[in-house]
Amino acid sequence: MVKKVVIKILRRITTYRLLRNQHKAINLKIHRLKKQGKLKEYPIKDKQPIICDYPFYKKSDKKWFNYFYSIYGKPDPGIIPLSVYYSVIEPCLNNRLLINAVKDKNYYDLFFKEIKTAEVIIRRINGQFYDRNYQFINLNDKVLNDQLKSYNKVILKPALFSGSGRGIKMFEKIQGKFKGGENLLTQDFLSGYGEELVIQKFIRQHEFFEKFNPESNNTIRVLTYRSVESDKIHILHTLLRIGAKGSFLDHDNKGGVSIAIDKDQNLAGHALNIYGDHIEEFNGIKFAEIGKVPFVSDFHKSAVYIAEQVFHGRLLAVDFTINTNGEPLLLEVNCWGNGISQYQMSSGSVFKEHTKEVLDFCMRSGFHEIIVFPVKFN
Numbered sequence: 001m002v003k004k005v006v007i008k009i010l011r012r013i014t015t016y017r018l019l020r021n022q023h024k025a026i027n028l029k030i031h032r033l034k035k036q037g038k039l040k041e042y043p044i045k046d047k048q049p050i051i052c053d054y055p056f057y058k059k060s061d062k063k064w065f066n067y068f069y070s071i072y073g074k075p076d077p078g079i080i081p082l083s084v085y086y087s088v089i090e091p092c093l094n095n096r097l098l099i100n101a102v103k104d105k106n107y108y109d110l111f112f113k114e115i116k117t118a119e120v121i122i123r124r125i126n127g128q129f130y131d132r133n134y135q136f137i138n139l140n141d142k143v144l145n146d147q148l149k150s151y152n153k154v155i156l157k158p159a160l161f162s163g164s165g166r167g168i169k170m171f172e173k174i175q176g177k178f179k180g181g182e183n184l185l186t187q188d189f190l191s192g193y194g195e196e197l198v199i200q201k202f203i204r205q206h207e208f209f210e211k212f213n214p215e216s217n218n219t220i221r222v223l224t225y226r227s228v229e230s231d232k233i234h235i236l237h238t239l240l241r242i243g244a245k246g247s248f249l250d251h252d253n254k255g256g257v258s259i260a261i262d263k264d265q266n267l268a269g270h271a272l273n274i275y276g277d278h279i280e281e282f283n284g285i286k287f288a289e290i291g292k293v294p295f296v297s298d299f300h301k302s303a304v305y306i307a308e309q310v311f312h313g314r315l316l317a318v319d320f321t322i323n324t325n326g327e328p329l330l331l332e333v334n335c336w337g338n339g340i341s342q343y344q345m346s347s348g349s350v351f352k353e354h355t356k357e358v359l360d361f362c363m364r365s366g367f368h369e370i371i372v373f374p375v376k377f378n
Helices: 002-036 059-072 082-093 096-103 105-111 141-148 187-191 296-309 341-347 352-364
Strands: 120-125 128-131 153-158 169-174 177-180 197-201 219-226 233-242 257-260 315-322 328-334
Touching: 002 059, 002 082, 059 082, 059 341, 082 352, 096 105, 096 328, 105 120, 105 328, 120 141, 141 187, 219 296, 233 296, 233 341, 233 352, 257 341, 296 315, 296 328
Parallel strands: none
Antiparallel strands: 120 128, 120 197, 153 169, 153 197, 169 177, 219 233, 219 315, 233 257, 315 328
């Protein structure tokens, strides 16, 4: 009895905080669209959203329908308000208590042995340093320099929480020392970094993807869904993400854009930034002139393989790059705090034809009993 009361209280507190933040977010988005004269009213009487038939829907969620309709341009009944997604759907589909290990970049080489990953040079796991083969390193500056001596440029990332580019740093060898802005890559710097980490080889990407921005690692994100009815893995969405000039990251909060890739592997004619603005040309590239994106089937095959190994997370956003040899490399598996706005702004419903089965599953799962943890978005 006490346990149930505690769970109920925690649920209410965490959900209240999350919904409050989402309420603020949608009001800012709506205000911006109004100011630009782009806000349109979703025709709810003609195309009632599926989610309106479920108890976790609130009237205030209509703002999300208006928002995505204004940007996507089509009334899609499968649209999911972010307030419902983060407070109900993601916690039902992905068990956070059991899924966090899948996010840890240090374990990709152990969990997903059939695919290539970004080459790791040094790892920190549970406070200890290891080499790429998981052999213990008694790290000091001499050992660090010895591990890095074959490289000219490396990327340092948090092993767990690097959403929106948080904590990711690039270091380049200059006069024998690895420098990243005002920082030197030293034992002291790593000791003060404060969390699990990976140091990876900087990836020179395939020429097709490099042309969008040679300064950033332009990535492919594949959203997979393990059906709650058939257990089959479905590819829901595929995006190309491109970094802004002067940035080595492709995140939209750093000025980057995302572009939908359709089921025929064609690139959309426009990109979207974090605000949902339609951008037809970026970094000198006109998207309407690109056409097919190579290697998409390889990315999909790898994403399905990864999803098949993960049983406690039904919704995964998997990030890839591709090297100069045309080999897809796994960069990150996002399984909590997955951003879904870019999918719904560019292609409509995040779950497409699976929307009703997902919502029915959330009802059966007893969504009122789920504790929502603080969300770090990817």
